[in-house]
Amino acid sequence: MLRQDVVEVAINPDGNVWIERRGAVHMEQVEQLTVERSLSINLGQAIASAVGVQFSQRLPTVSGKITWDKIAIRAQVIAPPVVEGGMAIALRPFKVDTGHMVEPRLLHGALVDLDARKREHAAEIIRLAEAGQVSEAMRLCIDARMNVLISGGTSTGKTTFARFLLGLVDPAERILTIEDAYEVFPTQANTVALKADRTSQGERTPARLLEAALRMRPDRIILGELRGEESRTFLEAINIGHGGSFTTIHADTARKAIDRLAIMVMATGLGMGFNEVKRYCEGSVDLVVQLARQNGRRGVADILCL
Known part of the structure; x- marks a missing residue:
C-alpha cells in the first residue's frame, strides 16, 4: 500500500494476491504470497467493522472507505456464500502527490472517433x-x-x-x-x-x-x-x-x-x-x-x- 506505483490490491477467494501497478496493462500476481482463508475472513470482518456494518446472509457485500497509516482506501469485500473459499477483497488506496501534476495528453496521438x-x-x-x-x-x-x-x-x-x-x-x-x-x-x-x-x-x-x-x-x-x-x-x-x-x-x-x-x-x-x-x-x-x-x-x- 505504501508503494507509489501500486494503485489496486486484490485478494481473491483462493487466497492469491494481485496488484495493479500504475501504467501496467494487467494486474500481476504477487509471487510466494497467499492469504489463508481464516486470515482473509478476519480481514474482511475488520474492514466491515471499520465501515460500521456487519456481514450477514442478507448482507454479504461491504463497500466503504477505511484508513490505514493515514492512507484513505476504498474497500470492497464480498463474503461467502456468494464466493467460495475466503473473502474477495479489493483495496484501492488514494494517494495524493501534491508535488506532481499529471499533464493531460492524447491517448492515441490524435483524436479518435x-x-x-x-x-x-x-x-x-x-x-x-x-x-x-x-x-x-x-x-x-x-x-x-x-x-x-x-x-x-x-x-x-x-x-x-x-x-x-x-x-x-x-x-x-x-x-x-x-x-x-x-x-x-x-x-x-x-x-x-x-x-x-x-x-x-x-x-x-x-x-x-x-x-x-x-x-x-x-x-x-x-x-x-x-x-x-x-x-x-x-x-x-x-x-x-x-x-x-x-x-x-x-x-x-x-x-x-x-x-x-x-x-x-x-x-x-x-x-x-x-x-x-x-x-x-x-x-x-x-x-x-x-x-x-x-x-x-x-x-x-x-x-x-x-
Whole structure:
C-alpha cells in the first residue's frame, strides 16, 4: 500500500494476491504470497467493522472507505456464500502527490472517433462471419472489446458459446462472473466467481452483485443470464468503462433479444418510453449473436451489429 506505483490490491477467494501497478496493462500476481482463508475472513470482518456494518446472509457485500497509516482506501469485500473459499477483497488506496501534476495528453496521438472505430470492427466481424469464419469473427469481437449479447432459445448452446468466448480472452485479464449456478468456469488465473440468489431480497441478487463487481477492478464482467433488474445495471456497467463484457438472454431472434432487453430495463422503473429504452439498449450493446438449434445441431444463426 505504501508503494507509489501500486494503485489496486486484490485478494481473491483462493487466497492469491494481485496488484495493479500504475501504467501496467494487467494486474500481476504477487509471487510466494497467499492469504489463508481464516486470515482473509478476519480481514474482511475488520474492514466491515471499520465501515460500521456487519456481514450477514442478507448482507454479504461491504463497500466503504477505511484508513490505514493515514492512507484513505476504498474497500470492497464480498463474503461467502456468494464466493467460495475466503473473502474477495479489493483495496484501492488514494494517494495524493501534491508535488506532481499529471499533464493531460492524447491517448492515441490524435483524436479518435471511438464509435466509428467500433462500426469498422462490426463491419469486419460481419464480413468474417458471412465467409464462414465465425471463430475469427468472435476473436476480433473479443480483441476489440465489443459488448456481446448471446441470444437463443432453450438448449441452443448459450452457455457453451459464452465459454468459447471466455476461452478467447487474454489469460492475464481479471474476470468477474455472476451466475445463479457456476457454469462458465473461466480458465484465467485472476478470476472471481460470484453466486447470485434471485430469491433473495438482500444483496445477493444479480443486480446487487453486479454493482459490487464494478468496484472489484474487473477487466470483463460475465453475467450468466439477463432475467430482471440486473439488465439495467449491466447496461450501465458496459457504458462506464467495462467494455468487452457479455451475457446471455432468451429470445428467438436477435431483434427480439433487443426488444426483450428493453422491456426488462423498462420494468426497473427507468421512466422512459419503449422506443427510448430500445435506443439506449442498441447504443450500449455492440453485437447480438443469435444461436439456434435444428435437427439436433446447434450453431450461430445470425449476428446483429448495432
